[in-house]
Amino acid sequence: MLCWVLMPDHLHALIELGQSESLAVxxxxxKCVTAGIANxxxxxxGSVWMSGYHDRALRxxxxxxxxxxxxxxxxMRAGLVKCVADYPYWGCAWSVDDIDDPIG
Structure with a gap:
């Protein structure tokens, strides 16, 4: 997982798949692991996540x-914070300095 952000009602993630596991798996x-922790x-x-997911492959x-x-x-786009570093539910393989100005 190269980066992720947990929003109030969904998760965004940038994932690099290996050779042995499909995105569906x-x-x-x-979902199974995180639902267990959340519960x-x-x-x-009970259920935490809706079935299915949306994906977009990068060229x-x-x-x-x-x-x-x-x-x-x-x-930031959702108006929850003014700066990426102020949001507590995210992680990234790059430093905050590399991504702190994602819109500019």
């Missing part, structure tokens, strides 16, 4: 850093 595993923390049980010539900036800028 990976997403099923991610344990919340003292509840080989697309800039991964630009894609990461787009992903982590979601809280």
């Amino acid at each position: 990976l997403m099923k595993r991610v 344990t923390v919340g003292g509840r049980y 080989s010539d697309e800039n991964l850093l630009a894609a990461a900036r787009y992903v982590v800028a979601n809280p």
Whole structure:
């Protein structure tokens, strides 16, 4: 996972797939593990995620850093924060200095 941001109602992630696991299998595993954690923390049980997901493959010539900036800028575009670093629910393989100005 090169970067991710957890929004109030969905997850955005930039994932580099390996040779051994398909995106469908990976997403099923991610949903299973994170739902288990969310249910344990919340003292509840049941579904957390909706079925399905939306994906977009990057062309080989697309800039991964630009894609990461787009992903982590979601809280800014949603009006949740004014700066990427102010949002607590994200992570990235690049430093905050590399992605802190994702819109500019």
